[in-house]
Amino acid sequence: MILTNLTLKDWKHLKHVTLSDLVPGINVIYGPNKSGKSTLAEAIRIALVDRDHSSNAEDVKALEPWSGGDIPTAEIGFVVKDASWRLAKCFSKNKGGGAALYESSSSEPTTRDREVTRQVASLLGVEDSGKGIGALLWPKQGDAALPNVDQPLGDALRQLLGVQISAGDVEFQRVLAERLKSWFTPNGKPTKEFSARDEAAKEQRKAVEDLREKREQGNRLVSEHADKKTEHAKAHQAVEQTRRTISDLESRVRALEGRKQQIKDVKQQQNENNEKQQGVNSEIEGLRAKSDAVKQAEERAAEAATSIEPLKLTLDARANDLKLATDDVTRLEQELKALETRKARIAAIQQRQAQNNKEQEAATADLADLKRKSDELTQADKAFTEAAIGVEPLKKALDRAEAALKEAGEKVTKAEAADKELRKLEARAQVLRDLANLETALPRIREALAQARATEQRLANLRQELAAIGPCDDSDKQRLEEVLDELRAVEAELSAAAIAVTLVPEADTSVSIKADGESRDESLNARVPYKVPVLQEAELELTGWGTVRIKRGEAAGTLSEQRTRRDKLRRELDALRVKLALDELDQGNWVSELASRKATRQSKVGEAKQLAEDLKKQVPEGVEALESTLQREESQLTERKQAAGLEQSASVAEALAALGDLSAHRSEVNAKLERAREERDAADKAGNTAAKTHLDADKRAQDLKGKADAARGLIEDTKKRTGGEEALNKRLDTLADATRKLAEELDKEQLTEEERRLPDRLNDANTARDNAQQQLDKSQAGHKAAVEAHEKAKSAVQAAKAVFEAEVMRTGGEVALRARLNDLQKAAATRNEELAKLQLTPEEERLEETLRSEREALKTREKRERDISDRLRQIEGELAQFEGLHGQLAAAEQKLAGMEAARDREKLDADAHKLIADWFKEERDKATERSMAPVSEHVQRWLRILNNSDGASVQFSGESLMADSLRLAERSVSLETATSYGEREQLGTLVRLAYACVLAKDEPQAVILDDPLAHSDATRHRRMLDVLADASKRNLQIIILTCHPERFDQLLGAKHFDLEQAKTIS
């Protein structure tokens, strides 16, 4: 569209403005601020496309003249597709309002009123100046940004730029985008659901790993059990070995006890023997002393015979005292010896008591252990019982749920049975319907077959007719025409070049002509000239006249070539004639004959094709197939009727009607079935929940039972080892009894106070004996003094002799004493030998200590065996909990395998879709880039002018077809974010013009720039003028509205309008 003129009346503050003869190139309309330039630009937009004359829009209301006046009126002249148009709009809803569109100089409008706006929009391809093409070409003042590409602009650009986005691609893109939503959000991130499925698979893997770890734990327990079992066998062996060692040591210790007693006895005997020997020796000495004393007494008796007697009496008394004292000592010593034996017995009892106490302690410990385990068992049993009690209601709930499920299942079965019955009826109805269809279809098939046969016959006829038409190949025809033309031309040339020899015979005659290699005979009439054309040479043999030879010179060599050419063409023509089966004589009609043949053929081929198509439409499967179909269906009808239990003559429709309307029954049955299935599903779900709850509880109960069994096993083991609580108690009683008995024994053996004092008494006796001895010694001394005194008295000697004899009598004399001493010495030697034999070895001396350490070792080993045994039971108990793990793991792994396979499939699917989407976008961008080359070229050329440098380029958004960014030398600039407003305005104008140039490819376009380049520096402004000039040469009308006309003076060929002047002209 190109604007040619514009008139505004009573338009806002403009009373009257007329701009006439706007030029197709650049128009600069100038005026000061507020002179109405923008109003003018707005008026074009409003009047042309934006508003009907009766619009209620605010901007229309605002058109009212400010200083009052008539109705705002706009008249715009424009040219579209070489046709001139005039638009007149009076903006009012009242009587004076209206609109009209006139074509060329017609005085009658083509359109009126509201239709005008739509008609203009259609002519210009602009519906709204604020969007798409309108916004691109007629931007508002200061609007540097480019508009979005709407449908009309996009279509126009695509059409003009040849952007290859097929409808298939658009649909493909839509389908692809729809699919991608399953996995990705609009910004390309995985959707929550997609991620959640991946997470679920990971969680399942974790669950599987946990179960596998549990299985490994089980395997470790099995290994540990095997190891512990070996350890237990060893520990048990060690305990048994130790028990045997202890038993052996005990018997050896017992055996040593006897020997020790023997040694003690022998030593005791030796002591006694020594004492006896000492006694005998002292008695021998005493005897000797007494003998000496007798001698001395006899000597002293002589000296003191008279004093001997009293002294002798004293001496006797003293001797008697000594004897008594000595007897006392001897008796006490014997008693003491007896006492020692009893003490040994007491020690033995005390030892047994200590042993007894130890056993009691052990038994008490076992009893406590047993009780502790028993308590544990009670607790475990209690826990199990509680759990088992807990299971019971769950079991009942499960039973109830199962019963409900069964009931629901029965309902479903019932409903399904009804459904099945109905299906049978429906199936029969279907069969009958099919039969009815078949019955209806048969006549149609028969008719179709008849028609098809007729068509087939016509087609066969037509094909025969076609075969009868001669050849009419296009290329042959063309060649024929060419050859004919060429031949005609060559022959014309030849005939033009030929010498015409005219024969005028006087009388009728004949001539034999042989011209240029062709011979013929002609009859000549008298005086009728006959022309013989001769090219090169001719021989005319005239009857009765002779032969005339004519020959041309060699200079005419080209004639020969032409002739050769003619001959060649004739041969070719002949060949073509034969090939095309043309009548030799009818050469003039050859071409028309061929054309006619072709027309006939085409018509017949068309007809045949039509018939073949008709036939194919009538019977796509072929006539034979239709025939066999007919036969098949006829026999089928018979068979199926029979199968459906109908007589051949019976009416299918009646049978069908007899079945009645099944659909109502169907919906009822379906509803029932659905309800029953829903109930069953609900029951099934409830059953599953109950089963799971029951199973969990049961599992827990089983676990607790396993623990209880383990505890029971431990108790059984302890009982086996200890014989049980009863046995232990019995043993404790026995031991207590033994303790009591030992105490009693000890009491019996207990020493009396007197016995305890026995050593003191022995000491006392010894002292008394020593005192008696001293007394005796004193008496003997007195007696000796008396004997000495009796020297004078012999009686003292007699007394001494009596003492001595009494002593001899008592002791048996020295010989007897010596013999006794000898016996005692022999006995002592024998005891020494015995003692030597009985002497303990060092090992025997350590035996008891060894026994003690072995007993300690036994305790340690028994404890170890018990510990291992406990651990074995514990492992067995723990392993009982692994029952069913195999199935659980398999189920979890199966679930995981399913989830991972599904995830992998989904991921592959998502990746493939993503790949396609990415590549599709790249391809689309590339295609856009290619298609946008014209815009790109304009922009690049103008950027070179503007920046005075090369290397600028522009990138487009594949989606919107709009320039995304510009690359200027080394930097990339987005149109929205260019650093300076001036630059943004320049670049925006430049890109706008580039698009406008593309839109103006086939039809000029008017670009209205309201106060453009207001922020450009002088240099760039000057360069932009060059750009505008260049753009105006590319089918663009540029209308510049400015308050700085001098800035556009350099625009060559631009027409300038003074707005103030335009206002004054009326």
Add this chain to the structure above:
Amino acid sequence: MAVEFLHIADLHLGLRITRFDESVVGKLQEARFQALENVLNEARNRPTAFALIAGDLFDDNSVDLATSERAHNLLNSFPCPVFVLPGNHDPLCAGSVWHRTPWKHLTSDNTVRVLCERTPVQATVGVTLFPCPVTAKTSHADPFEWVRPDGHVAIRIGVGHGSVMDRAQLPEDDHPIPLDTPARRGLDYVALGHWHSERRFADDRMAYPGTHEQMRFADAGFASGWQAYSSKQLDEFAGAGFGNALRVTITAPGAKPEIESLSVGKFRWREERREVMNADDFNRAFAELAQPDTPTERTLLRVKLTGVLPIEQIARLDGIKAMLSRYVWHDIEHASLSLAPSDSDVAALRGRGMSGRVLTRIESELASSADPARKAVLEHARLVLYRLSKEAEA
């Protein structure tokens, strides 16, 4: 003195299978019991002195109580004594299934007996069993080590579970059994378990019956989830066994056993490989599969397609899968199948513009890419592109 008995092994009740859907897993596990019932019927229908289960009655010691009890009840219903040997999957160790209910309460009144000790057991009059129970998953020891040759007054039958060392590559810790065991140990017959297909050795004096119910596809690349507890996953477990039991007859001490192989299995695990080069091959392959040589309700079918297939045929796979749904389970693996669009498809796609160019790019990268993961994505992308195009066309 002739004796006739049944020899089965490796029942793997409570089998761990993870590859299949839950419903199929249930069927496969159930089939193992049904196959055992077939053995029971065999024992009922013909005179049978006793039945031997030479190890791995259970797939694991931690099978659930229901499986354990069901096996116990089923074996107890046999008309003849049943002797069960612990195998390497259910070894006689701590936490063993044999130490739990109901097995721990077995008495001499029960038909079924667990051979827990290495001590001769009289199976019936004139027949002595020499059981070699397994106590750990692996062992380097010959299980029959303890058996001493003796004068042949009774028929002597060894019962063991392990690997017959008939080739050098076998692991040494898999309960090794020398090839000359029958002669060396003076045994008339050695009833073995462990290997999953039927095998006979030493002039039929030693035999594996194989699993009584097939449990794997022969292709080791297809993981069913089951794993042998041996230190090495041998071919012997790969699953050529077709579900057999052996009926063994020994007429007298020293006489050669007569072995009859009986089919007791329920499901057949069928694998088919088909190479297709065009739509006709493809149609033919599936037409053949639609006419199975075993009843579909007793067959698991796995089809591996290789070759080249017109891409539009892939869309038909869904229909074909529906056709194969009569099988207990089926899987069509077509990862090795190159999908080739027809010329008209290619032309149509290329003519489409950008999506056509994307196809060209995919095919170009497919031809040059060596990374299998990338190739898989590209292959799939080609298929997706094709499908999206068809959808867009519609």
